[in-house]
Amino acid sequence: LRHSPIRAVLLTGAEIDQVAGLLTLRERQDLALHATPATLAAIADNPMFGALHPGHVTRHALSLAETFSPVAGLSADVFTVPGKVPLYLEGDNPEIGESAENVGVELTGAGRRLLYLPGVAAVTRAMRERMKRADAILFDGTLFTDDEMISLRVGDKTGMRMGHMPIDGPEGSLTALSDLQARRIYIHINNTNPILIEGSSARRRVEEAGFEVAYDGMEIVL
Amino acid sequence: LRHSPIRAVLLTGAEIDQVAGLLTLRERQDLALHATPATLAAIADNPMFGALHPGHVTRHALSLAETFSPVAGLSADVFTVPGKVPLYLEGDNPEIGESAENVGVELTGAGRRLLYLPGVAAVTRAMRERMKRADAILFDGTLFTDDEMISLRVGDKTGMRMGHMPIDGPEGSLTALSDLQARRIYIHINNTNPILIEGSSARRRVEEAGFEVAYDGMEIVL
Numbered sequence: 001l002r003h004s005p006i007r008a009v010l011l012t013g014a015e016i017d018q019v020a021g022l023l024t025l026r027e028r029q030d031l032a033l034h035a036t037p038a039t040l041a042a043i044a045d046n047p048m049f050g051a052l053h054p055g056h057v058t059r060h061a062l063s064l065a066e067t068f069s070p071v072a073g074l075s076a077d078v079f080t081v082p083g084k085v086p087l088y089l090e091g092d093n094p095e096i097g098e099s100a101e102n103v104g105v106e107l108t109g110a111g112r113r114l115l116y117l118p119g120v121a122a123v124t125r126a127m128r129e130r131m132k133r134a135d136a137i138l139f140d141g142t143l144f145t146d147d148e149m150i151s152l153r154v155g156d157k158t159g160m161r162m163g164h165m166p167i168d169g170p171e172g173s174l175t176a177l178s179d180l181q182a183r184r185i186y187i188h189i190n191n192t193n194p195i196l197i198e199g200s201s202a203r204r205r206v207e208e209a210g211f212e213v214a215y216d217g218m219e220i221v222l
Numbered sequence: 223l224r225h226s227p228i229r230a231v232l233l234t235g236a237e238i239d240q241v242a243g244l245l246t247l248r249e250r251q252d253l254a255l256h257a258t259p260a261t262l263a264a265i266a267d268n269p270m271f272g273a274l275h276p277g278h279v280t281r282h283a284l285s286l287a288e289t290f291s292p293v294a295g296l297s298a299d300v301f302t303v304p305g306k307v308p309l310y311l312e313g314d315n316p317e318i319g320e321s322a323e324n325v326g327v328e329l330t331g332a333g334r335r336l337l338y339l340p341g342v343a344a345v346t347r348a349m350r351e352r353m354k355r356a357d358a359i360l361f362d363g364t365l366f367t368d369d370e371m372i373s374l375r376v377g378d379k380t381g382m383r384m385g386h387m388p389i390d391g392p393e394g395s396l397t398a399l400s401d402l403q404a405r406r407i408y409i410h411i412n413n414t415n416p417i418l419i420e421g422s423s424a425r426r427r428v429e430e431a432g433f434e435v436a437y438d439g440m441e442i443v444l
Contacts, residue, residue, distance in 0.1 A: 016270055020245045023238055027413075028376055046268060047310045048238055088269045154250055 004029055008070040010062075010078075011035040012118055013102045014042035015086040017188070019049070026051040034060045034070055036078070036100035042089060064100060077106040079130070082121040084163030096121045096163055106130055112222040114138070118188040121163045123176045134182045135222045138214070141186025144168050144193050144202045152192050164188075167195065167206065174209055185212040185220070226251055230292040232284075232300075233257040234340055235324045236264035237308040239410070241271070248273040256282045256292055258300070258322035264311060286322060296331040301352070304343040306385030318343045318385055328352055334444040336360070340410040343385045345398045356404045357444045360436070363408025366390050366415050366424045374414050386410075389417065389428065396431055407434040407442070 004025060011018050011034070022043075025031060033052070035043070040059050043049045062068070067077045083102030084094050104117040104127070113134045117127075120140040131137055142164035149155035159166045166172045167186070177184050186195060186206065194202035195213050206213060228247060233240050233256070244265075247253060255274070257265070262281050265271045284290070289299045305324030306316050326339040326349070335356045339349075342362040353359055364386035371377035381388045388394045389408070399406050408417060408428065416424035417435050428435060 016245050016248070016273055020242065020270075023242045026238070046270060048242075048268060048270070050310045051238055088272045 004031075006031065008032040008034065010070055010076060010105060011039050012078075012105060012116065013083075013086060014039045014089070015119070016088065018118070019043060022049060022052060025057075026053070028053055028056050031057045032060055032070065033057055034062050034068070034076075036062045036064070036103060038100040042086065062103075064103070074107060074109040077108070078103045079106070079126070080104075081117060081119065081127065082124065082163075083119040084121065087162075096160065098124075102163065104130075106134070112136075114220070114222065115182075116187075119163055120173070121160060121165055123165075123173070131177065131180055131182065134180075136183040136185065136220055137177065137180065138185050138187045139173055139177065140164050141167060141173075141189045141193065141195065141213070143190055144195055146171075148192050149190075154192060167193075168202070174206065174211070177211075178209065183212065183220070183222075184210065185214050185218075187214045189213070226253075228253065230254040230256065232292055232298060232327060233261050234300075234327060234338065235305075235308060236261045236311070237341070238310065240340070241265060244271060244274060247279075248275070250275055250278050253279045254282055254292065255279055256284050256290070256298075258286070258325060259283045260322040264308065284325075286325070296329060299328040299330070300325045301328070301348070302326075303339060303341065303349065304346065304385075305341040306343065309384075318382065320346075324385065326352075328356070334358075336442070336444065337404075338409075341385055342395070343382060343387055345387075345395075353399065353402055353404065356402075358405040358407065358442055359399065359402065360407050360409045361395055361399065362386050363389060363395075363411040363415065363417065363435070365412055366417055368393075370414050371412075376414060389415075390424070396428065396433070399433075400431065405434065405442070405444075406432065407436050407440075409436045411435070 040061055062078050064078060067075050069075050080098040081102055081104040082098050084096055085101040102119050107114045115130055115134045115137045117139050143159040144167045146159045146166040167174050189196055194200045195206050197203060262283055284300050286300055289297050291297050302320040303324055303326040304320050306318055307323040324341050329336045337352055337356045337359045339361050365381040366389045368381045368388040389396050411418055416422045417428050419425060
């Protein structure tokens, strides 16, 4: 019989990158889907996600005020992060700000903490407090430089306009996260980002600063 | 620079299996998207597909009456096939019938003909005429037996209810396509279908009847 080992899914937003994978989990197998009310609404409004049979895929609204346990032995704490609503739901002038449309997750298990932050426009004081106590931080690595997509002529938006702070530069994450003890791993890396190319100067910069670059199939042991 | 060799996409319907892959083609690269007005409407109604930038992904409404050329050297002829509207757009009692929601394609190039028929509830006389002149037929192989999903307890629908004729049985495609000269290749195979298991009796039945079972990365030379 067909089977998936995935028992629970926690969404940090409804951006296509975050939710399209649900369409490959649309079998009749029990699955708990956790997301903020804003993200659950985006999914409920889209008829394709009706294929996630409600008798098997239970929707759970995340509270920003409470820690919960998605699977035994693991607790999750969800918090807002400066960012943006999903591209396909934005209006003409989307604001970059903190809302339940874009959250981060702090996972705790066996005394270890991991932060998952795929969409970050800025590092707040509250985020810094969480990062200081984390053992690993999976951090938004969308672009290396803010105007990367414009200078490569593959887009007309800066990273900040898309809700992503760059890696490089005085406002970049390489500087903002430089003094942390945690393993720092870049995720959500756009295909224009030169850190994807082994041996590139951008990749060396990141590695020499002690950051890692995530890859498909990566396992993280803490 | 990022690049995809895909220049044109022809959709035979708006079922998730047919359209979800578009979400991985949502870069700013020129792409022609061909579909019937019914399928284009399903995509236009879904905000996620707005990510296919209209300045780069041009929508082309397919006429059922005209042959067209999606890329140089290839002509395509689209025709209705007995089947069903997409699951996520169906009402309480979807009818199985012929409409522009579910089409087949006859591709012609260098004097060779290939038929692509991923959703087939029944073989009509018009389809038989096309099949007789084809060099290869990619045919709906969703289920081996009509009640397969029910007897495996992974679903409550028959294949016919889903708009797919089974492979086996007096009403099945193994019999319906038995006298054709073309290469006959099963595609769109559900993960409950035992023809996926090499050496299974179902797989042997299919192979001994001269049918092939498609696989990821298959190349077909005619």
